[in-house]
Amino acid sequence: xxxxxxxxxxxxxxGDALVAAQLAGIMAAKRTSELIPLCHPLPxxxxxxxxxxxxxxxxxxxxxxxxxxxxxxxxxxxxxxxxALTVYDMAKAVDKGMVIxxxxxxxxxxxxx
Amino acid sequence: xxxxxxxxxxxxxxGDALVAAQLAGIMAAKRTSELIPLCHPLPxxxxxxxxxxxxxxxxxxxxxxxxxxxxxxxxxxxxxxxxALTVYDMAKAVDKGMVIxxxxxxxxxxxxx
Amino acid sequence: xxxxxxxxxxxxxxGDALVAAQLAGIMAAKRTSELIPLCHPLPxxxxxxxxxxxxxxxxxxxxxxxxxxxxxxxxxxxxxxxxALTVYDMAKAVDKGMVIxxxxxxxxxxxxx
Amino acid sequence: xxxxxxxxxxxxxxGDALVAAQLAGIMAAKRTSELIPLCHPLPxxxxxxxxxxxxxxxxxxxxxxxxxxxxxxxxxxxxxxxxALTVYDMAKAVDKGMVIxxxxxxxxxxxxx
Amino acid sequence: xxxxxxxxxxxxxxGDALVAAQLAGIMAAKRTSELIPLCHPLPxxxxxxxxxxxxxxxxxxxxxxxxxxxxxxxxxxxxxxxxALTVYDMAKAVDKGMVIxxxxxxxxxxxxx
Amino acid sequence: xxxxxxxxxxxxxxGDALVAAQLAGIMAAKRTSELIPLCHPLPxxxxxxxxxxxxxxxxxxxxxxxxxxxxxxxxxxxxxxxxALTVYDMAKAVDKGMVIxxxxxxxxxxxxx
Numbered sequence: 001x002x003x004x005x006x007x008x009x010x011x012x013x014x015g016d017a018l019v020a021a022q023l024a025g026i027m028a029a030k031r032t033s034e035l036i037p038l039c040h041p042l043p044x045x046x047x048x049x050x051x052x053x054x055x056x057x058x059x060x061x062x063x064x065x066x067x068x069x070x071x072x073x074x075x076x077x078x079x080x081x082x083x084a085l086t087v088y089d090m091a092k093a094v095d096k097g098m099v100i101x102x103x104x105x106x107x108x109x110x111x112x113x
Numbered sequence: 114x115x116x117x118x119x120x121x122x123x124x125x126x127x128g129d130a131l132v133a134a135q136l137a138g139i140m141a142a143k144r145t146s147e148l149i150p151l152c153h154p155l156p157x158x159x160x161x162x163x164x165x166x167x168x169x170x171x172x173x174x175x176x177x178x179x180x181x182x183x184x185x186x187x188x189x190x191x192x193x194x195x196x197a198l199t200v201y202d203m204a205k206a207v208d209k210g211m212v213i214x215x216x217x218x219x220x221x222x223x224x225x226x
Numbered sequence: 227x228x229x230x231x232x233x234x235x236x237x238x239x240x241g242d243a244l245v246a247a248q249l250a251g252i253m254a255a256k257r258t259s260e261l262i263p264l265c266h267p268l269p270x271x272x273x274x275x276x277x278x279x280x281x282x283x284x285x286x287x288x289x290x291x292x293x294x295x296x297x298x299x300x301x302x303x304x305x306x307x308x309x310a311l312t313v314y315d316m317a318k319a320v321d322k323g324m325v326i327x328x329x330x331x332x333x334x335x336x337x338x339x
Numbered sequence: 340x341x342x343x344x345x346x347x348x349x350x351x352x353x354g355d356a357l358v359a360a361q362l363a364g365i366m367a368a369k370r371t372s373e374l375i376p377l378c379h380p381l382p383x384x385x386x387x388x389x390x391x392x393x394x395x396x397x398x399x400x401x402x403x404x405x406x407x408x409x410x411x412x413x414x415x416x417x418x419x420x421x422x423a424l425t426v427y428d429m430a431k432a433v434d435k436g437m438v439i440x441x442x443x444x445x446x447x448x449x450x451x452x
Numbered sequence: 453x454x455x456x457x458x459x460x461x462x463x464x465x466x467g468d469a470l471v472a473a474q475l476a477g478i479m480a481a482k483r484t485s486e487l488i489p490l491c492h493p494l495p496x497x498x499x500x501x502x503x504x505x506x507x508x509x510x511x512x513x514x515x516x517x518x519x520x521x522x523x524x525x526x527x528x529x530x531x532x533x534x535x536a537l538t539v540y541d542m543a544k545a546v547d548k549g550m551v552i553x554x555x556x557x558x559x560x561x562x563x564x565x
Numbered sequence: 566x567x568x569x570x571x572x573x574x575x576x577x578x579x580g581d582a583l584v585a586a587q588l589a590g591i592m593a594a595k596r597t598s599e600l601i602p603l604c605h606p607l608p609x610x611x612x613x614x615x616x617x618x619x620x621x622x623x624x625x626x627x628x629x630x631x632x633x634x635x636x637x638x639x640x641x642x643x644x645x646x647x648x649a650l651t652v653y654d655m656a657k658a659v660d661k662g663m664v665i666x667x668x669x670x671x672x673x674x675x676x677x678x
Contacts, residue, residue, distance in 0.1 A: 019584045020150050023489045027592075028148050030485055030493055033369050035141050035195050036202045037133050037362045041369055041383060043520075044493060068382075074202050081194045081213070082148050089149045089187050100194070100216035105209070132358045136263045140366075143259055143267055146595050150588045154595055154609060156294075157267060181608075245471045246376050249602045253479075254374050256598055256606055261367050261421050262428045263359050269633075270606060300428050307420045307439070308374050315375045315413050326420070326442035331435070372482055376475045380482055380496060407495075472602050480600050487593050487647050488654045489585050526654050533646045533665070534600050541601045541639050552646070552668035557661070 003056040005095040009087070017090035018051045021060070025049035025083030029064055029075045039074050042066045049079050051087070058087055061106075073105050116169040118208040122200070130203035131164045134173070138162035138196030142177055142188045152187050155179045162192050164200070171200055174219075186218050229282040231321040235313070243316035244277045247286070251275035251309030255290055255301045265300050268292045275305050277313075284313055287332075299331050342395040344434040348426070356429035357390045360399070364388035364422030368403055368414045378413050381405045388418050390426075397426055400445075412444050455508040457547040461539070469542035470503045473512070477501035477535030481516055481527040491526050494518045501531050503539070510539055513558075525557050568621040570660040574652070582655035583616045586625070590614035590648030594629055594640045604639050607631045614644050616652070623652055626671075638670050 009017040026047050033041040046065040051058055060083050064075035084100045091098065122130040139160050146154040159178040164171055173196050177188035197213045204211065235243040252273050259267040272291040277284055286309050290301040310326045317324065348356040365386050372380040385404040390397055399422050403414040423439045430437065461469040478499050485493040498517040503510055512535050516527035536552045543550065574582040591612050598606040611630040616623055625648050629640040649665045656663065 014151055016584065019581065020588060023585060023588050024148065024150050027486070027489055031148075034366070035137065035144075036199050037137050037366055038127055039202060043382065043495065073205070074198065077198055077201065077213075081198060081216075084216075085187065085190055085194060086149050088190065089152060092186070096218070098217070100190075101214040103194075103197075103213035103216075104211070129358065132355065133362060136359060136362050140260070140263055147592070150592055156269065156608065240377050242471065245468065246475055249472060249475050250374065250376050253599070253602055257374075261363065261370075262425055263363050264353055265428060269608065299431070300424065303424055303427065303439075307424060307442075310442075311413065311416055311420060312375050314416065315378060318412070322444070324443070326416075327440040329420075329423075329439035329442075330437070373479070376479055382495065466603055476600065476602050483600075487589065487596075488651050489589050490579055491654060525657070526650065529650055529653065529665075533650060533668075536668075537639065537642055537646060538601050540642065541604060544638070548670070550669070552642075553666040555646075555649075555665035555668075556663070 001056055001058070001091065001095050001098040005091050005098070006053050006056050006058065008094070009053060009058065009091065012090050013093055014090045017087050018053070020090055021051055021083040021086040022049045024086040025060070025062060025079035028082035029079040032075045032078045035078060036074055040068070040070055042068045042070060042072055042075065044072070044075060047075065047079060049083050051083065060084055071108055073108055077103060077105065114169055114171070114204065114208050114211045118204050118211070119166050119169050119171065121207070122166060122171065122204065125203050126206055127203045130200050131166070133203055134164055134196040134199040135162045137199040138173070138175060138192035141195035142192035145188045145191045148191060149187055153181070153183055155181045155183060155185055155188065157185065157188060160188065160192060162196050164196065173197055184221055186221055190216060190218065227282055227284070227317065227321050227324045231317050231324070232279050232282050232284065234320070235279055235284065235317065238316050239319055240316045243313050244279070246316055247277055247309040247312040248275045250312040251286070251288060251305035254308035255305035258301045258304045261304060262300055266294070266296055268294045268296060268298055268301065270298070270301060273301065273305060275309050277309065286310055297334055299334055303329060303331065340395055340397070340430065340434050340437045344430050344437070345392050345395050345397065347433070348392060348397065348430065351429050352432055353429045356426050357392070359429055360390055360422040360425040361388045363425040364399070364401060364418035367421035368418040371414045371417045374417060375413055379409055381407045381409060381411055381414065383411070383414060386414065386418060388422050390422065399423055410447060412447055416442060416444065453508055453510070453543065453547050453550045457543050457550070458505050458508050458510065460546070461505060461510065461543065464542050465545055466542045469539050470505070472542055473503055473535040473538040474501045476538040477512070477514060477531035480534035481531040484527045484530045487530060488526055492520070492522055494520045494522060494524055494527065496524070496527060499527065499531060501535050503535065512536055523560060525560055529555060529557065566621055566623070566656065566660050566663045570656050570663070571618050571621050571623065573659070574618055574623065574656065577655050578658055579655045582652050583618070585655055586616055586648040586651040587614045589651040590625070590627060590644035593647035594627070594644035597640045597643045600643060601639055605633070605635055607633045607635060607637055607640065609637070609640060612640065612644060614648050616648065625649055636673060638673055642668060642670065
């Protein structure tokens with residue numbers, strides 16, 4: 001996004017983009033199995049969405065945890081993309097040229113209790 | 114994605130990723146206002162999701178139309194990202210290194226009837 | 227269903243199956259576009275779900291109206307099937323052999339105002 | 340349905356009815372507790388939707404599994420009916436006389452681990 | 453509500469407000485984690501919604517149970533408020549002055565098995 | 566709520582209760598027809614949720630607008646109650662004695678264009 005946009009994300013005409021994006025990401029993670037056809041519904045025990053504002057960019061880092069045997073990377077990726085789309089929606093009136101990129105899995109771990 | 118992955122998208126262990134992604138994208142577009150906090154619910158008259166398989170990549174092009182006065186770029190972007198996440202989910206058992214990138218608005222038009 | 231089942235639909239262990247089925251059918255009709263992948267979201271102006279108890283059967287008649295140009299037969303059919311499934315769910319503790327059959331479109335009309 | 344309809348289910352004007360129906364059935368199973376008022380939300384571990392095209396008919400067989408103590412027949416029945424409704428929606432432009440019938444529970448088992 | 457309203461809640465122009473409110477409350481409880489941003493999705497094992505008609509009032513008592521470690525008071529409170537809103541919606545054509553009040557947690561217990 | 570609670574609503578362990586409540590109220594208003602059985606789905610053109618912190622209380626004022634012929638008081642009331650429940654959920658770790666009260670319709674107007 002433009003550098004000017006990243007400076008005003010907390011005070012856009014539509015409101016605070018960072019708080020809205022964080023909540024939207026968390027809420028979307030809970031609905032992952034409704035959005036992705038072959039995703040199992042999982043008992044999420046934790047979802048975290050963190051937004052870092054850089055110069056002309058927002059870096060979004062998300063994590064998800066479950067007690068189920070299956071991986072929860074899709075929940076974290078859904079949280080990240082919906083958070084990014086929410087930033088886009090909040091800021092699109094002031095910046096027409098934003099791009100969402102680099103959505104990827106950073107780490108996946110399994111506790112061996 | 115790996116070149117080998119893009120060659121087997123129609124015959125993955127989980128099924129045909131392209132068809133699943135297309136339907137998931139269309140269905141997600143209809144739920145945009147549930148996912149993005151400040152998006153208005155819009156009467157969508159058309160949603161199109163097209164996936165092009167390239168060498169080591171899938172290019173996803175989406176469009177959305179409404180009779181409402183408001184823009185529908187969020188619906189098209191939601192369709193694109195959920196389609197991409199569905200490809201990711203279908204192929205993640207065979208490819209751990211996929212990245213979703215370059216989600217952006219290509220064009221927005223308004224009919225002046 | 228068994229004749230004995232149809233006689234006790236208003237007083238099952240789980241409650242009144244007819245009222246639950248009517249409300250479930252109406253509520254499901256409103257979510258048709260979420261369930262059927264290529265259904266447009268339509269502005270429903272009226273949904274009616276009527277259940278007639280016969281001897282060993284429940285006849286369900288539904289109707290739906292919209293101001294949109296598109297047909298609303300899917301909304302009426304979704305209302306009918308979810309109402310039937312709700313009767314099934316409410317009565318399944320007392321009758322294991324119920325069958326849902328004959329779901330069909332009876333009439334489709336268009337007002338030419 | 341008409342014999343001619345069953346021959347063209349993979350190449351209808353709206354697309355491939357069998358793939359759409361399979362995915363719609365799976366996705367609907369995950370939302371059973373939202374549709375049927377007194378159904379408990381269950382942790383589904385497996386949903387299967389299989390469509391067999393016969394001459395002038397589609398036979399739909401579904402199954403569902405859970406780790407919960409409660410039965411999951413409603414999830415399988417919801418998958419079957421929404422899959423059938425999706426076939427209906429995809430094919431209704433070419434066939435006005437389709438009927439959905441014979442929705443019933445074939446088998447219910449409980450593992451005694 | 454007016455005393456006259458509480459006398460006709462079972463036979464309003466829109467139908468039986470008490471049955472509709474009971475079912476709406478139960479269904480809403482199952483969607484608590486979709487409505488309240490930071491609520492975990494919980495495996496509900498029991499939801500109860502009871503409506504008592506008094507003179508010029510309806511008293512709504514709800515309860516919810518889960519096997520999860522987390523409390524389920526939000527599910528019970530969502531059930532109570534949506535049940536109250538449904539009574540309001542069913543009766544608003546005959547009574548413009550209804551007020552919903554006194555939504556509170558009565559008791560929260562934890563089994564120490 | 567306790568006076569001490571109302572002073573810390575912007576900095577609770579779970580986060581900023583006022584922002585979360587505002588967004589939750591807006592998002593819930595868009596889902597009114599899913600929650601209240603006989604509510605029509607309406608094209609909302611505007612939803613406003615405003616929270617005023619007083620001494621030991623939060624006053625929530627909401628409004629909703631539609632272009633449809635039907636009233637939108639239910640959407641405003643759903644927004645208000647879900648916003649209140651969200652404040653409750655965010656603050657319940659620090660205050661066990663909160664009560665939600667006085668949910669009522671203040672004004673309903675119709676433009677005569």
